[in-house]
Amino acid sequence: MKLSFATLLLCSLLLSSSFLEPAFAGSPFCDAKCATRCSKASEKVRCLKYCGICCEECKCVPSGTYGHKDECPCYRDKRDSKGRPKCP
Template identity: 45%
Template sequence: MAPSTPFVAGLVLFLLGFCLVDSRSVYDHRHHSVVGDGRWLLQAASAVAIDCGAKCSVRCSNSWKRKMCNKMCGVCCSKCNCVPPGTSAETRAMCPCYATMTNPRGKLKCP
């Protein structure tokens, strides 16, 4: 007896879905990240890494504690892959991750 048409169609859809999920997971591990609710988001910023050392030395050029500024900027840059342009706090909004990172005491971490 031959299998019914709905059964075959369901089996084909199941196998196609399995293949798509499998290939998507391989692709996503390289170019996407998982958000808490399970959605996948493209992280365009992580595709091209910036030179944190150069960006942070510009950012900290007016700091009175350059060594500490460069260290903290480097930590923030490596996590966010972004450093706001210029030396003032007014440009923080250009890098939301960088601008909102806080230390354990709740104060802003990134210079």
């Protein structure tokens, strides 16, 4: 009885995690653009996180690893709660 319950619980956890994974994955477009944008960042994980958020909302990422934010006004104009630029 305990073994079958444990097996059922394990199977349900595995199935639920496979359904949640696509929700956390970024789009291939944003992943590629942000990988380029954050390639020289000192805090790559943080850069990729915020770049991904901005890319999903704005549907664009400026070219290069720094600057060029005029290419994407939405990306340029996003601010955090303290008024600082949100997007790397």
